[in-house]
Amino acid sequence: MASETLATRERRGGLLGWFRADTFEGVRRQRAILGYLFLLPAFIGLVTFVVGPMFVSFGLSFYRWNIFKPPDPIGIANFQRLLTDTRLPGIYANTLFLVVGTVFITQVLALALALGVTKLRSRKLAYFLRTSWFLPVLMSGAAVGVTLSYLFQREFGPINYYLGLLGIDRVPWMTSASTVMWTIIITAVWKNLGFIFVIYLGAVTNIPQEILDAADVDGAQGWRRLWTVTLPLISPIMLFATVINVIGAMQIFDEPQIMTRGGPGDGSRTAVMYMYEVAFKEQEFGYGSSIAVTLFIAILIVTGIQFLLSKRWVFYG
């Protein structure tokens, strides 16, 4: 009965009747139209500034193009150049070393801090420590790079001064090819530790206390409880924290760019820095794009491997 009246009402309303709020169908249509309208701005933007450029990047990697000459299709020549570019192996080795070093140290330290700080009895101390660890996260990579470039300064830097008190000779932190990557790793750890720590803090405080108590009663304490109870419980978040840490480390740019400009030589140049140099200093958009493409593919592969490996160690309760 009621539906009949609604249907007649809808018919009488003509075109606008289609969207009448007092009919079920009208509401449904309203919602659908509104859905498309609401998506429109975000979609236009994402297509123009993310999806489109991504495909253009793939396309550009098959062109030779600088700002002065029209684009010239050269097939896979850019990728052949990638394979023969004598600077690239060192640059990729730097990036890999930076990723492995930064992620390993950051993960271990952040997890230890999260486990430790939740056990502190003094709330004030816990709050103070959490804030101290987190402060570098708030700073820009530029501010961190500038600050640490003075801190690591060889002659007058405070770090070498204090090492000197311990009887250690001045370390050429930023000027020797054999130490410079360690300097960048320390910088990256210092900058990102608080971020990964916050993620682990959330995970550790979310573990139900009953489970830990049950483990205690069953005789699993200390390291054993850590390995058999705590770590498996937070393993999904360990995967998440490692994945974003790796993706972030593969894209590190600001700090080495400011501290060393990639030097000495290519000693601290990362893949992103090389892409920046090729594309925006030498204005070689085609070759620059091919470096960007390999970096993107590398990120996809590494992330994929992490998810595949995670099946062996991540425990979903």
Next chain:
Amino acid sequence: MAGTTTTVVRERHTINPLDRPWGHWLQTAFLIAIGLLTLMPLLWVISTSFRTLRDSFTVPPVWIHFDFDFSNYQSVFDTIPFLNMLKNSFYYAGGAVIGGAVTSALAGYAFARLQFRGRGVLFWVVLSTMMVPGQMTIIPVYILMGVKYLNLVNTIWSLIVPSVFTAFGIFLLRQYFRQIPGDYEESALIDGANQWQIFRSIYLPLAAPGIAILSILTFNSRWNDYFTPLVFINSQHAMPITMGLVELQGEWSTGSIAVVFAGIVLSVIPVIVVYIFGQRYLLEGLMMGGIKG
């Protein structure tokens, strides 16, 4: 309430060897040591920024001194157009926050609460753009911003416009809108509200915490951005503060360290203020991905 019960239970079970006095002290010492290592460079920056030029690079480093000298802060404004750079950073971060909140709230609401054909596929497309790193798109976006197309290079708009559209923001707010019960809509419909009113007066206010999280994360990331401005901006009048710091330092670190550090302190203040007032939202936002999946 839950917090107090857990602490009580926890203290009853301190039979863990690491919780014995010496183990506990060792752990606490370790935590404090890491805390000092992260804090000391910052204290050094603040302390040095108040020193006179002559005393600024003393060995051994002096941590606490009582002869505050504010002239370095004056020098920051004399050396580079610092005020203008602050303004540029505010426009960049503010524009990204407002634009991002509007587009993400609309799209997030559509994905969470409106039914239409193709919703699943479109959402998948949005999610997949989250995987694309900024470096992958910057060359085409630079060309797009260039003289041939939008002609926005060297303006603050070249920074604001692309940063408005983020898959992350859409995803975050979709999650927020999904948590709000659907019952509100039925009662609003009975009261004669239309679909826009339901969004604007019921769901949008309820999603305010989500919008706060997104805004704070966006503000921090844009305020601290160095890479995009480095590519799009090369004249001083359009530079944000991150580039200003590097300008202040000079190509071969010729700038006075005390002046550079005064600049760093000034540049960090807005982010610290946002942190103090929005701590809860910021930390929740950072933990979100981990806990809510």
